[in-house]
Every structure is written in C-alpha cells, then in structure tokens.
Amino acid sequence: MTETIQRADTVEALRSRAHWYRLLAGAFAEEPQSGFLRELRGEQCLADLAELGVDFDDDFLGHDEEMLTEELAAEYTMLFIAPGGxxxxxxxxxxxxxxxxxVNETRDAYAAEGFAVQSGRFATFEDHLSVEMQFIAALLEGQAxxxxxxxENEARRIGKxxxxxxxxxxxxxxxxxxQIVEGATEHSFYREMARLLEAFTLAELEVLGLDVADEDGARLRAPKPDAVTRPMQCGGAAT
Structure with a gap:
C-alpha cells in the first residue's frame, strides 16, 4: 500500500509539473487568445497562481476581455516581434x-521521442520557448x-x-x-509570467538535481551568428 501511495504521489507531481509547463508555453507561444486569458483569469487559476507568488495588476484583472486581448497583442509584438525585441x-x-x-538539435530530440512540431496560427521554430516547454510537458505526462x-524502466529513461x-x-x-522580459515589459501579465518562468526554472533545476549555467545572461544584444563573424571566403581564402 505504501509503495502504491508513493507512486500515486509521484504521478500526481509529474502531471502537476506538466500543467505548469503548458501554462508557461501558452503565455509565450503567441499573442494570448481570449480563451487562454479567460481560463487564466478564472477564480481557481488565479488562486493557484497566487500561491506561487503571481500578483497581476489591474491592467490584467480589471480590463474587459476584448481590451485585454488587444493590449497584450500589442505588448507581445513590442517585446518579441518588433525590431529590437x-x-x-x-x-x-x-x-x-x-x-x-x-533548431536541428531540438528537432532531433523531439524525433527521438516520436514528436514533431505542428504549426499553429503561425510558423513555429523548433527551438521556440513554447515548443521546448511543451516537449517537456509531454515527456512528464509520458513518465507519469x-x-x-x-x-519503471521507461519512467527512468524518460526522466533522463x-x-x-x-x-x-x-x-x-x-x-x-x-529576466530581460521582466525588465522590458510595461504590462503586469508579461511581468508576472516572466517572474514565474524564472522561479519555475530554478525550481525545476532543483527538482532535477541539475546545475546548469545561465548562458543567456539577460543580454540586450544576442551574440552574432557564426556566419556573420567568420571571414569572407569569396574570391579566395581569407588572409
């Protein structure tokens, strides 16, 4: 009986973690749609988020759905699509x-587990945050x-x-x-989702027993691709 209870607790924990992966994936996948926002502003979801320290302002809680959808679409564009985003x-x-x-590395990882990226309303990169988060969510559900x-052998394999x-x-x-999203956004939705993402990342690394360096560093400017920094080879070898 004890073993059964422990296994149930583990299964419940895996499914709970998968839920939060999917919520964060939804927050950054595209401009938030009305259905997602409606669910997020539901009483139970807000209570669950509050337990994690999420504290939205009136710009998220007090605006009607149509206005909120338009405001967040503009904020998403400013943060993630417009030049300088x-x-x-x-x-x-x-x-x-x-x-x-x-892109190739993540695509290969997905394929090895029988997954492939399916585009939604827009084309999606395999190494998009939302895709990576949804992949882990699916793995955790499979582990459960x-x-x-x-x-248990398969569960351990998936865990690895x-x-x-x-x-x-x-x-x-x-x-x-x-960190960079939290500092750049002017809307409490993205501020709180960014804070949740950072806290969730730290919690997951602890749960998984991992020590991984943050190579992003919240840089305003990302490094140039190798193709830009390599010497030109046109007309002969570079000297």
Missing part, C-alpha cells in the same frame, strides 16, 4: 540568429503514464531525457530570457 527562441538568444544549430503502468534536454537547452537560456 527579444524573440523567445533559443537560437536567437544564444547564437544571435534564427535557425542556428539549436509509465509509472501508472508499472513500467528530461534532464538531458534541460542541460542542453532550457537550462541554458530560460532564466536570462525571463
């Missing part, structure tokens, strides 16, 4: 441009299912995949990215 994309944050090596089925992905990807840039 901070796209939530690993390649951009760590390698200075879109479609750097992180393995425990329920009594397949989760740790490896954090070391190679999320752990290297999510904290610095969160």
């Amino acid at each position: 901070f796209p939530p994309v690993e390649s951009v944050r760590l390698q200075g441009g879109y479609r750097q090596s992180a 299912e393995a425990l329920v089925a009594g397949n 995949v989760v740790k490896r992905f954090w070391v190679k990807h999320l752990g290297r840039w999510s904290r610095g990215f969160a």
Whole structure:
C-alpha cells in the first residue's frame, strides 16, 4: 500500500509539473487568445497562481476581455516581434540568429521521442520557448503514464531525457530570457509570467538535481551568428 501511495504521489507531481509547463508555453507561444486569458483569469487559476507568488495588476484583472486581448497583442509584438525585441527562441538568444544549430538539435530530440512540431496560427521554430516547454510537458505526462503502468524502466529513461534536454537547452537560456522580459515589459501579465518562468526554472533545476549555467545572461544584444563573424571566403581564402 505504501509503495502504491508513493507512486500515486509521484504521478500526481509529474502531471502537476506538466500543467505548469503548458501554462508557461501558452503565455509565450503567441499573442494570448481570449480563451487562454479567460481560463487564466478564472477564480481557481488565479488562486493557484497566487500561491506561487503571481500578483497581476489591474491592467490584467480589471480590463474587459476584448481590451485585454488587444493590449497584450500589442505588448507581445513590442517585446518579441518588433525590431529590437527579444524573440523567445533559443537560437536567437544564444547564437544571435534564427535557425542556428539549436533548431536541428531540438528537432532531433523531439524525433527521438516520436514528436514533431505542428504549426499553429503561425510558423513555429523548433527551438521556440513554447515548443521546448511543451516537449517537456509531454515527456512528464509520458513518465507519469509509465509509472501508472508499472513500467519503471521507461519512467527512468524518460526522466533522463528530461534532464538531458534541460542541460542542453532550457537550462541554458530560460532564466536570462525571463529576466530581460521582466525588465522590458510595461504590462503586469508579461511581468508576472516572466517572474514565474524564472522561479519555475530554478525550481525545476532543483527538482532535477541539475546545475546548469545561465548562458543567456539577460543580454540586450544576442551574440552574432557564426556566419556573420567568420571571414569572407569569396574570391579566395581569407588572409
């Protein structure tokens, strides 16, 4: 009986963590849609978020849904799309441009577990924060299912995949990215989601027993891609 209870607690914890991964993925995936905002402003969700220290201002809680959707669409564009913004994309944050090596690395990681990126309303990069978070959420749900089925070897295998992905990807840039968003945004929704992302990252690294350096560092300017810094080879070898 004790073993069964412990396993149930572990399964519940895995599913709970997966839920928060998906919530954060939704916050940064695109301009928040009305359905997502409606759920987030629900009484139970606000209570759960408050327990984690999330404290929205009236600009999120007091505005009607249509106005809030428009305001957050403008803020999303300013933060993540407009020139000078901070796209939530690993390649951009760590390698200075879109479609750097992180794209292939994350795509390979997804494929190894039978996952593939499906575009939503817009084209999505494999190393987008929301995709990386959803991948871990799916892994945690799979780990929980393995425990329920009594397949502890599979559960351990998935746990190793989760740790490896954090070391190679999320752990290297999510904290610095969160810090720069918190400092740049003028809306409490993104301020609180950024704070939650940083706190959640620290909590996950502790749960996973990992020590991963933050290579993002909340830099205003990402490093230039290798293709930009390499000497030109046109017309002969560079000297």
